[in-house]
Amino acid sequence: MNRWVQGPIRTAAIWGPYLEMTPSQQTLRRQLRQRRQLLSRSSQHRASFLVAQHLKHYLPYQRAHRIGIYSATDGEVDLSWLTRGTSKQFYLPVLQECVRPWKGKGLLFGKTSDRLMSNQYGIPEPQTKRLLGVSDLDFLLVPLVGFDRSGQRLGMGGGYYDRTLSALRCWKALPKIGVAHSAQEVDALLVKPWDVQLDGIVTDNELISTRNLTLGPQH
Numbered sequence: 499m500n501r502w503v504q505g506p507i508r509t510a511a512i513w514g515p516y517l518e519m520t521p522s523q524q525t526l527r528r529q530l531r532q533r534r535q536l537l538s539r540s541s542q543h544r545a546s547f548l549v550a551q552h553l554k555h556y557l558p559y560q561r562a563h564r565i566g567i568y569s570a571t572d573g574e575v576d577l578s579w580l581t582r583g584t585s586k587q588f589y590l591p592v593l594q595e596c597v598r599p600w601k602g603k604g605l606l607f608g609k610t611s612d613r614l615m616s617n618q619y620g621i622p623e624p625q626t627k628r629l630l631g632v633s634d635l636d637f638l639l640v641p642l643v644g645f646d647r648s649g650q651r652l653g654m655g656g657g658y659y660d661r662t663l664s665a666l667r668c669w670k671a672l673p674k675i676g677v678a679h680s681a682q683e684v685d686a687l688l689v690k691p692w693d694v695q696l697d698g699i700v701t702d703n704e705l706i707s708t709r710n711l712t713l714g715p716q717h
Contacts (some may be wrong), residue, residue: 523688527652530644533681534573542576545679545702550579552705553639558673562637563587564630566607568677569614569622572654574641575677575702581610589630590614592623593658605662606631619656632662635672640696642676649696649708650687651676663694673697680704 537545553559566589570576581588589607608624615625632638640659644652653659666672674694680701697709 523652526684527643527655530652530682530684531572534679537573537679537681542573546576546579548702549575549677549700550577552700553580553675556675556700556705559637559675562635562673564589564634564636566591566632566635566638567610568639568641570641571621573679575679577639577677589635590622590624591658592629593617603657603661604665605658607635632666632672638672638674639700640674640676642678642682644682644684644687645676645678645696645699646684646687647699647706647708648686649676649699650689650693651696652684652687660692660694664692666694675700675705677701 559565564587567577567580568574569590588610590610591605592608594604594606606629608626608629610624612624612626612628614622617623640651640663642651642653651659663674666674674696676696676699678699678701680703683701695708697707699706699708
């Protein structure tokens, strides 16, 4: 029987040559996925609306034209409210290994208006040759399984965003904002050498600043 995981999930670290996390990363990922899967339909709908409102009052988002989003699955926050009634262009991730296999794992981005087809994970992605690299975007919204207030992110484990964001370090300062339900917050995540800190996290409750970007309503 499924159980709700009560309270923030805490991590323990042994400082020195090795770091360990309790519960294990796999267990933590499973528990946090369960948290969001157990949210009611009305809670999901409310979170989608509130996340959109937080972002629409966020100056870096207001200034952006090309915005990378994602197709919500597995209880992720749906971004459909964000795409309504705006002239901004939205792009969905495409698995790079399927269209440019010589480049290995990573993400490219195609317009949401292009024809969509499910990829190997069952996630809709644009079917087009007109793909952008992440450095061509003005703003990127990143799905996640868990997060902490320092901007560390726990993903699904595929490594696609990790590789994409690591390559971006050398190119441009692209605002990278994680999207999550507030129930996905943890006290601290284990930081690995390849992890890229997010610039902020937006949830149904708030927009959390983790880097030196302008936050909050603009008057």
